[in-house]
Amino acid sequence: MSPGHPDLPALGLQACAEPSPCVEVKDVLARVGDKWSLYVVVNLHAGPLRFNELKRRIDGVSQRMLTLTLRGLERDGLVSRTVYPTQPPSVTYELTASGQTLLRPVAALVRWAQAHRDDIEQSRHAFDAQHPHAHTSGA
């Protein structure tokens, strides 16, 4: 029955079939999948940035959300926060070693997204066409 599935179990995914042993993944996805974390991490990949510089680059993020995102990232040890007691105060954020390693798997996902963008777009269009009652919302 099984078509030509490559054996994914070898990738360590079978351990993730149930919610309980898979909390770690939810964790990661919650961190990287939220609205802004990814942008912060990516923008920080080239070196430290100050708060408002980050805010200017991400443009669209509210200061509240940027603060919360940075706090979350900092809490998880993905980003470090450095305060320079100047006048006015200056604070910079930088990727930690962990934060840098995260970029790699994220990049894989990005590549997948780019490769399948058209397929998905097309698929959605086709699907919406034959499902009149606009529940287009994804899960």
Added chain:
Amino acid sequence: MSPGHPDLPALGLQACAEPSPCVEVKDVLARVGDKWSLYVVVNLHAGPLRFNELKRRIDGVSQRMLTLTLRGLERDGLVSRTVYPTQPPSVTYELTASGQTLLRPVAALVRWAQAHRDDIEQSRHAFDAQHPHAHTSGA
């Protein structure tokens, strides 16, 4: 100043520094990062499953959320739905070719999560310890 950053730009991430050109990624993360899609995809990796079988396996998912998740996945062409007009009706869900390819980058993320689980856990604990005002919530 830049520490030993591997050149991430080569990974195609620099194109993602700003929201606009990065919609695709948000898309993917929205699909895979939501509460249940990942479980569905992973559970389907070994072959087709019926609705309630899926529901039983994921346990914790409400039938509503499973339906919505499957619809979203189907809409994006990641999962296919097959109806057998038996009595009672039987419906099976299966990963499409696209859906199968998604497992690979996801696995990379899973591996990262597993590898950094302890660091993150520890980091959170340390962070919470010196931040009394329980905003433990991540961003």
Added chain:
DNA sequence: CCGAATCCTGATTGATACTG
């Protein structure tokens, strides 16, 4: 300049009940 606190809105989710 950095960022914390408050208020308010809308999207997500879950429980329950009902239909084919």
Added chain:
DNA sequence: CAGTATCAATCAGGATTCGG
């Protein structure tokens, strides 16, 4: 068995305002 509909609760996110 598979799926939909409705309702209520929760939560994330944005605008604004105040403090160090």
